[in-house]
Every structure is written in structure tokens, then in C-alpha cells.
Amino acid sequence: MATITIHDVARAAGVSIATASRVLNGRPTVGEEIRKRVQKAVDELGYSPDILAQSMRLGRTQMIAFVIRDITVAPLASLVRATQDVLHAADHELLIACSEGERDREVDLLRRMSRRRADGLILTTSTEDDPVLVDAWKSAGLPTVMFDREAHGLCDNVLIAHSEGLRQALDHLFGLGHTRIAMLTGQPTVWPARSRVETYREEFAKRGLPVDEELLRARSFDTDTGFMEASSLLSLANPPTAIIAGGTSILPAVLRATQSRGLRVPDDISIIGDSDSDLAMLATPSITVVRWNSSDVGQTCARLILERLADPDAPPRQIIFPTEFVSRKSCAPPKA
Known part of the structure; x- marks a missing residue:
């Protein structure tokens, strides 16, 4: 034919x-x-x-790269799907790469995306201030939308207002009578963890309460690390009466650690998760969460990169999405 x-x-x-x-x-x-x-x-x-001929003629590949930590995490998968839908409607392909939160892997992926001549990049990094990573990103020379990382005016970025939902979560727990409140999150070298840690300290100070540093574990978003940290917290001589899982992949780890010790939620321990998921809604009991709309965020990331390609000289923009505290059945007053 x-x-x-x-x-x-x-x-x-x-x-x-x-x-x-x-x-x-x-x-x-x-x-x-x-x-x-x-x-x-x-x-x-x-x-x-002929896509190849068209790309050569226009000087574009019609391909956007998305480097994200872990595509298996439900809210992040939903975000990427929404991004892809918008780009597909605009005749762009989405190239997805998972970094696993490893700096060296991110550097390698940035170099690969540059060699593949992607038109633009949506990026979420393991750290914001590592000079090697920053240099690799700048060397790639790709129009970029930074997702949930502070860009300091260097490119467009989309942030989640983690602090506002966390304030409501802490207020809820304090109102129930909790003062031994633990929080697990990533390292404060990235926006989500940094804003959570600052808010955690501010809320304790506002009530004239000291922060027990043993209860604040800001070390990693990794699920396995989350399980070890949650298990360590629950093994303390004076364990927390409530745990906040400050990261999209930490809630499963906290629930696994709680179950492994035979603890009942919320009778023995209260739990609050970050972002909503089927696990949070269908767990027994259902889990209270601080959530944000992953689909809206993904669509916005896609629109921003398309607008950046259409107008490369426009000033960088920052869009902050709200969070919402959703009370369910996983919190109760601490045991006497």
C-alpha cells in the first residue's frame, strides 16, 4: 500500500x-x-x-519530559495522568522517568532528556540546593516547570501549601488532648518537608510546648525508611500518641508499623496521612488526611510548560495550590 x-x-x-x-x-x-x-x-x-520530518522542520520534538520521584504512589500517578491528558490534547507526548529520589539518578536523567531533545521539562528533585544537581539542570537548558520545589525565580513552579493543612491537622490533634505528636517527612532540603517542619515547630511554640526532637523525623520520603522510623517511634519508652505521615508514600509505612506491633487505630494511636488515596479512604478505620487536588496540579503543570514554550521570555510564574484537612475516623483522644 x-x-x-x-x-x-x-x-x-x-x-x-x-x-x-x-x-x-x-x-x-x-x-x-x-x-x-x-x-x-x-x-x-x-x-x-511524518512526526520526525515535522520535528526537524519546526525545530521541536513535541515531547515533554517529566522527572518524578515515584510513579507508583497513587497521588503522583494521578498527577502524571492529568499532565499527560492536557499534553496529549495539545499534540505533545509525555516522557516519564522515575528518579527514586536519588541525586545521581536525577543528574543522569537530566542529561538524557537533554540528549533526547525534549522541548520542555517538568521536574521534582530530591534536593533544591545541591550544586551538582542544579548545574545539571541548568546545563540541560530546557524550559522547566518545577513541581513542589522552590525555584527562586529561576523557572515556573507549582507548589502545594502543605503548611495550611498541617496547621489544621495539628490543631485537631491538640484539641483532642494530644501533645506527644510525632511527624515523619522528608529532609528539609525540599519545600514539602521544610514547610511541614517549620509549621510543626511554630504550632508547638504557639502553645508554649517544647518540641521533643525524638518525635520529629525529617529524614526521607522513602517507604522503607518510613517504616523503620515509625517502628522506632512506637518502640520508645514514651511513644507518641499520634503520628502525622508527612509525605505521599509514608502513610502505608506508618500503618504497616502500627499493625506489626498489634496497635489499634485510633484506640492506641491516632494517625493522619498526607494526600488522599484509596488506602486512606478504604482502610479500617478510614484515615484522616491533609489532601490536595492532584489532577488540578497536573493539569496546571502541563499548561504552564505549554505556555512557556509559546512565550519563552515571559517572567517566571509561581502557583500555590491549597490543601484541605479531611477528618475521618483515625483520630481520637489519647489513652489516659
Whole structure:
């Protein structure tokens, strides 16, 4: 079967090759009647443009790279799916890479994305201030949207307002009578952990309470580390009466550690998770969470990178998404 070309489309539509090309490239300088004729010819002939040739002509690959920590985490998977939907509708492909939160892997991925000539990058890094990582990102030279990392005006970024939901969560626990409140989160070299740690300290200080440093574990978002830290907390001579899982992948670790010690939620320990998931909603009892809309965030990341490609010289933008405290059945007053 002969390959259908743009020449065949132009001939069938009764227009010049240049006009057919303008229609296929979405140029606005073509009348609606001609546009419909060309589209009809495309549909009838089953024409599919040569993506490689089109990329070479336009100087773009129509590909956006997304480097994210872990695609298996439900809220992050939802976010990536929403990003892909918006990009697909705009005729862009999404190349997804998981960094596992490892600096060296992120550096390697940034170099690979640059070699693959991605048009733009959506990025969430394991740290914000590592000079090797920062240099690798700058060397890639890709228009970037930073997700949930402070960009300091260097590129567009989308942040989650973790502090506002955490304040409500702590207020809820203090109101129930808890003072031995533990929190697990990542290292404060990234925005989510840093904002949570600052808020945690501020809320204790506001009530005139000292922070027991043994209860504040800001070390990693990794699930295995979360399990070890939660198990360590529950083994203390004076264990916490409540735990806040400050990260999308930490809640399963906390629940596993609690179950392994035969503790009942919320009779023996109160638990609050970060971001919503089927696990939080379907667990017995259902888990109180601080949640944010992952689909809205993903769509915004996609729109920002598309707008950046359309206007490379526009000033960097920062968009902050709210968080919401959702009370369920996993919190109760501490045991007497």
C-alpha cells in the first residue's frame, strides 16, 4: 500500500501544498471552509504526518519530559495522568522517568532528556540546593516547570501549601488532648518537608510546648525508611500518641508499623496521612488526611510548560495550590 503524503491531501482538498501544511500545523491564517476541506481529505485518506520530518522542520520534538520521584504512589500517578491528558490534547507526548529520589539518578536523567531533545521539562528533585544537581539542570537548558520545589525565580513552579493543612491537622490533634505528636517527612532540603517542619515547630511554640526532637523525623520520603522510623517511634519508652505521615508514600509505612506491633487505630494511636488515596479512604478505620487536588496540579503543570514554550521570555510564574484537612475516623483522644 502506497504511503499517503501531504501532496495527496492537498490534491484531494483542492488546495496548494503550502495551504495544506498551514492547516496541519494549526496556523490561524486559513479560512474555516478550507480548513474543513483539508481535514476531510485527511480523514478520508487516513493521512498521518511524518512526526520526525515535522520535528526537524519546526525545530521541536513535541515531547515533554517529566522527572518524578515515584510513579507508583497513587497521588503522583494521578498527577502524571492529568499532565499527560492536557499534553496529549495539545499534540505533545509525555516522557516519564522515575528518579527514586536519588541525586545521581536525577543528574543522569537530566542529561538524557537533554540528549533526547525534549522541548520542555517538568521536574521534582530530591534536593533544591545541591550544586551538582542544579548545574545539571541548568546545563540541560530546557524550559522547566518545577513541581513542589522552590525555584527562586529561576523557572515556573507549582507548589502545594502543605503548611495550611498541617496547621489544621495539628490543631485537631491538640484539641483532642494530644501533645506527644510525632511527624515523619522528608529532609528539609525540599519545600514539602521544610514547610511541614517549620509549621510543626511554630504550632508547638504557639502553645508554649517544647518540641521533643525524638518525635520529629525529617529524614526521607522513602517507604522503607518510613517504616523503620515509625517502628522506632512506637518502640520508645514514651511513644507518641499520634503520628502525622508527612509525605505521599509514608502513610502505608506508618500503618504497616502500627499493625506489626498489634496497635489499634485510633484506640492506641491516632494517625493522619498526607494526600488522599484509596488506602486512606478504604482502610479500617478510614484515615484522616491533609489532601490536595492532584489532577488540578497536573493539569496546571502541563499548561504552564505549554505556555512557556509559546512565550519563552515571559517572567517566571509561581502557583500555590491549597490543601484541605479531611477528618475521618483515625483520630481520637489519647489513652489516659
